[in-house]
Amino acid sequence: MIIGYARVSTDDQSLDSQMDALSAAGAEKVFADRISGSSRTRPELDKMVDQLRNGDVVTVTKYDRLARSLKDLLEIVETIRERGAGFRSLAEDIDTTTPAGRLVFHVFASIAQFERERISERTREGLASARKRGRIGGRPPALSAVQKDEVRRMRDEEHRAIPAIARLFNVSERTVRRV
Template sequence: MILGYARVSTDEQNLDAQTDALTAAGAERIFADKISGATRERPELAKLIDHARGGDVIVVTKYDRLARSLHDLLEIVEAIKAKGAGFRSLAEDIDTTTPAGRLIFHVFASIAQFERERISERTREGLDAARRRGRVGGRPPALTPAQAIEVRRMRDEEGRHLTEIAHLFKVSVKTIRRV
């Protein structure tokens, strides 16, 4: 049996393109999650793996619909394999029911993981370089140092409530608490 799995990250996104492609690929049943790929608990994916039997093939439109990291992808495909089923990704033309497909799967997964790690590394390097030049990342403070002193004075000397101070400075109570 061919079983399909579709996933989008948010409720606002649409599964139609994936389900159409999976149906065209022969999927007799499609399991679909609307949840981030980084989330380990995906109810429909769990049902799919539980439902899989020997000889079944689990199909996705792209392998990043199944997992966001190499570790997770390999773990999920291993769980599929343990059920006696195969894995197929339409976009990457990967089919783990063949030796060549298994080789290609591992090569693609390794390249994807390498690229994610390089992006992360370049981002860290850029942030470090900016810090060395005196730049500080993040949002600018909501209050100036002089305003922060006034906030403390109003609270300590005048005994004003945090909500009132926040209203006067047009900031959230949380900002006033941080000061």
């Protein structure tokens, strides 16, 4: 069965053109969300994936209707594959039910993986370079050394409760516990 998925980001956008294209592509059932593609909780997408059967083909008009990032697209398509279904994007001419379509999709996946590894490598190099210059990355401490001493004194000598100390210094209870 060809199953369509359509998505627009806001309520004032129309799904009509996607619905028409999916219908023309033979979609027997279409699931549609009105939510940002960056949102990980999309009720209709989840419902569609739950109903997939072996041999179904999920079809979208453009792959960005399914996911905003290539990483998310790869994860969603892998979930579709695990359910025994294929994936097809009309605009990009990707169809994982054919050998050529799987090749194109795997080339995309390989490029995305390469880019993730390069980003990670550049991040490690940048952090190492900054450390050599004496810079330490990360967020600045929530409390100064003097404030930490005062937190300890309040807890040890005044026996104040952790939540009260956290409110007083405007930090989380976890920050107080770490001190």
